[in-house]
Amino acid sequence: MCGLGGIFNREGRRIPGDDIITMARMMRDRYDGRGGGFAGYGIYPKYAEYYALHLFFRDEEAKEATEEFLKDRVAIIKDEEVPMRSIKEIPKENIVWRYFVEVPHRFKSRKDCAALEEDYIIETVFTINDEIDGAFVASSGKNMGVFKATGMPDDVARMYKVEKYKAYCWITHGRFPTNTPGWWGGAHPFNLLDWSVVHNGEISSYGTNRRYLEAHGYKCRLLTDTEVVAYLFDLLVRKQGLSLRTAAIALTPPFWKHIDRMPEPKRSIYTALRMTYAPAMLNGPFAIIVANRDTMVGLNDRIKLRPLIAAKSGEFVYIASEEAAIREIQPELEKLWAPRAGNPVIARLHDDVREEVIH
Amino acid sequence: MVRNFPPDFVVRVDKEACINCLRCVRECPFGVHEYDKEKKKWKRHHEKCVACLRCAYMCPTQAISIERSPMEYSPHPVWTNRVRKDIKTQAETGSVILTAMGNELPYLNYFDHLVLDACQVTNPSIDPLREPMELRTYLGRKPEKVDLDEYDGVELKTKIAPNLKLETPIMFAHMSYGSISIEAQLSMARAAKEVGTYMGTGEGGMHRDLYPYADHIITQVASGRFAVHEEYLKRGAAIEIKIGQGAKPGIGGHLPGTKVTAEISETRMIPEGSDAISPAPHHDIYSIEDLSRLIYALKEATRYKKPVFVKIAAVHNVAPIAVGIIRAGADAVVLDGFRGGTGAAPQVHRDHHGIPIEVAIASVDQRLREEGIRHWGSIIASGGIRSSADVAKAIALGADAVYIGTAALIALGCTVCKKCYTGKCPWGIATQVPELRKRLNPDEGARRAANLLKAWSHELKEILGALGLNSIESLRGNRDRLRGVGLSDVDLEVLGVKPAGR
CATH class of the missing domain: 3.30.70.20 (Alpha-Beta Plaits)
Known part of the structure; x- marks a missing residue:
């Protein structure tokens, strides 16, 4: 059991972290204090063109080793300690540092330089997580950052001063871990490049998904099933170019009995997607919110075994595990609904919010 | 004396x-x-x-x-x-001592040392009587990704290679007309059609009585090339090249002339009363590139409309061989483990050659993934699959589907007396003697064979439900849902499975 929340401003107007903290606090009985976190998009406008790496270091040694490694790989434009309050509720077990970095110019002349750059950053992240003892990359996107730790979400927020950041998209997570130990890196959101994921539930297909991702060069080393969600979105949407709607069909496809009744060419398309992406299908009870720089998506498993509520009010779109979390920050709603199992709710910048009907 | x-x-x-x-x-x-x-x-x-x-x-x-x-x-x-x-x-x-059915020596049966997971609290189990539960499986090559043109309507740009659609991941293994009676084949063909799966012809060709079920029949091309002609290849749903068999890896087959009756002679396209000898190797396949040529010759002959499978016995070097087969153009590789059955084999080969199917699945699946070509072809496992639990474990180790031979025959009345090679099957299955054949009524046989598939499919759904999954593809290669009990560290490493308690 976990509590999820997301706030998205469709016009890209940035709001401080207070509302998302309130949202998290409203779902107090969904978590037990062994993990809380936030991701904000639009928080670093001054450094928007650089990859913002949020890192956890167990000690100075890990930090030095990481910096030694980073120096050779990327240009560090700026680095600083992430401002933090000392609070008694959460013992500070990590040094938290952020680096604004640029990929060396060697890719610039290439036509596909953006993709190459992103792959390069991913490789950098995987290498740090995998090979440098005591170092962990919490987030690696542009103009965004993840703030997470072992603790209650509002304590985590207080520790990181989340209320001082302004973002047009916020997501949050309060954790009640049942399958892996609580550690700072294991708290949600999980992030890779621009993708951040918060997840309530269990990916029972984890073994299948992980081995599919490993065959595509991803390294699943975080001891948790949630990371595969972030990597699957990265693979399907960023690398293979599927739309978010199509990616949702791949990840939570309709049942065959429904596909069999579809008219052509829809049936062939859905069949092709299910056949091809069978090892990517997410199975088990889950509700997830996925965000990237211009989108927020809410998605349930195919038989909706975990709660997920969506709502809209003017420029704002809200997604949460509980209605109360939304009503508390915005009592006046144009629309509030429970999305159908397997249908993604997609909110985009400068666009409307839609529940895509795939089921 | x-x-x-x-x-x-x-x-x-x-x-x-x-x-x-x-x-x-x-x-x-x-x-x-x-x-x-x-x-x-x-x-x-x-x-x-x-x-x-x-x-x-x-x-x-x-x-x-x-x-x-x-x-x-x-x-x-x-x-x-x-x-x-x-x-x-x-x-x-x-x-040479001749025998039948599968390996009899008490080697470790890995299936019996693997246990399945189940849901408790944190992930609810699913009741298949209330919720949809999917067993459909596609066998054949899948694309790396799907390209859609989403601007002007939605159009599928990726061409999907021909696949076999199975409503349950269990098929009837190749047992030839000659080794078994037409009544036994008919029983399985009808059951396959009813349940939405497939049966294999074996090397004996397709008797005309099977034509109505041809869209649920996989034809076989083996080293004797019996019955192989264009119509035969086109008539079936898929083609399987048989290189080897788990019960007798590395050797051929021999149907004595006494069994080559008029009907068998017509179906196999050989003279009546002549011995039907399948050589140990295919005499046009002495290397992987030769195999590739045969695969593409068969694809050409069928206008690229039929998937082509290649069956091998699971042997020591099975992983690189299987990878080679997939790279050579096969749409699926069939792995036949050393417990696989046969109508006739020298006892020394049956009991001492080859490796268990469980480790073969695990190593082939892993190698295909390491090479990034797991989606190029499917893995079909056979040889000693005795129950729905074995099916589930084989799939969790990495198989796409399984073939059952001995289990299917037991459903038809076989008692595993291991005398198939005598041609005197007392239950009318592995025989061509008219009086004995009468003992198997194909209507009754079809009902029992279909019942077996239905029962196992039902159990597979219950297994998936207990695992909190509602589709078989989420079990495929999901070794996290298996644990080993009483296996050595090396066994566990090869299987890619953790020990119970971890």
Whole structure:
């Protein structure tokens, strides 16, 4: 059991972290204090063109080793300690540092330089997580950052001063871990490049998904099933170019009995997607919110075994595990609904919010 | 010399119950029961009894029981009774010992040391009676990704290679017409069609009675090339090139001329009464590139409309061989483990060549993934699959689907007496003798074969539900949902499975 929340401003107007903290606090009985976190998009406008790496270091040694490694790989434009309050509720077990970095110019002349750059950053992240003892990359996107730790979400927020950041998209997570130990890196959101994921539930297909991702060069080393969600979105949407709607069909496809009744060419398309992406299908009870720089998506498993509520009010779109979390920050709603199992709710910048009907 | 060779079984007859109807004499194809009408005396040839139990179940007064012979050689752990009997047999005949069905030696059965996970609290189990539960499986090549044109309507730009659509991941293995009767084949063909799966022809061609079920039949091209012609290839749903078989890796096959009846001769396209010899290798395949040529020759002949599978016996180097087969253009590789059955094999090959199917699945699946080509072809596992649990474990290890041979025959009445090679199957399955064939009614056989598939499919759904999954593809290669009990570290590493408790 976990509590999820997301706030998205469709016009890209940035709001401080207070509302998302309130949202998290409203779902107090969904978590037990062994993990809380936030991701904000639009928080670093001054450094928007650089990859913002949020890192956890167990000690100075890990930090030095990481910096030694980073120096050779990327240009560090700026680095600083992430401002933090000392609070008694959460013992500070990590040094938290952020680096604004640029990929060396060697890719610039290439036509596909953006993709190459992103792959390069991913490789950098995987290498740090995998090979440098005591170092962990919490987030690696542009103009965004993840703030997470072992603790209650509002304590985590207080520790990181989340209320001082302004973002047009916020997501949050309060954790009640049942399958892996609580550690700072294991708290949600999980992030890779621009993708951040918060997840309530269990990916029972984890073994299948992980081995599919490993065959595509991803390294699943975080001891948790949630990371595969972030990597699957990265693979399907960023690398293979599927739309978010199509990616949702791949990840939570309709049942065959429904596909069999579809008219052509829809049936062939859905069949092709299910056949091809069978090892990517997410199975088990889950509700997830996925965000990237211009989108927020809410998605349930195919038989909706975990709660997920969506709502809209003017420029704002809200997604949460509980209605109360939304009503508390915005009592006046144009629309509030429970999305159908397997249908993604997609909110985009400068666009409307839609529940895509795939089921 | 005294023939000091105790029988395996003894026939016990309750003389009070026996009514001398001679039914047992007619039922036993091996001549165990003999009645001297003049002297009104019975003689039971215990040494000929194979414990098929046909007479016991056909006796109208249930007067017959078959028991293990109490007479054995003095016990010895190394020179077992079987070893001593084999030596005596060979001393007598100077021949290779022929046998049937699968490996009999007590090698470790990995399936029995693997356990499945189940949901408790944190992930709810799913009730298949209330929620949809999907077993559909596609066999064949899948694209790396799907390209859609989403601007002007939605258009599928990726071409999907031909795949077989299975409604349950269980198929009937290749057992040829010749090795088994047309009634047995018909039973499986009807069941396959009813359940939405497939059966294999084996090397014996496709008898015309099977034509109505041809869209649920996989044709086979083996080293004897019996029956292979354009119409045959086009008629089936897929084509399988048989390189090897788990029960007898590295050797060919031999259907004696006495079994090549008029109908078999017509179906196999060979002269009546001639021996049908399948050479050990295909004499046009001496390398992987030769195999590739045959794969593409078959694809050309069928206009690229049929998937082409390649079946090999699981042997030591199975992973690189299977990878080579997939790279050579096969749409699926069939792995036949060393417990795989056969109608006839030299005992030495059946019991001592090849490796278990579980480790073969694990290593082939892993190697294909390491090379990034797992989606190029499917893995079909066979050889010793006994239950829905074995199916689930094979799929969790990485198989896409399984073939069942022995289990299917048991459903048709087989009692695994291991005398298929004699052609005198008492249950009318592995025989061409008209009187024996009559013992298997294909209507009844089809019902039982279909029931077996339905029962296992039902159990697979229950297994998936307990695992909290609602589709078989989420179990495929999901070794996280398996744990090993009583396996060594090395075994676990090869299987890619954690020990129970971790």
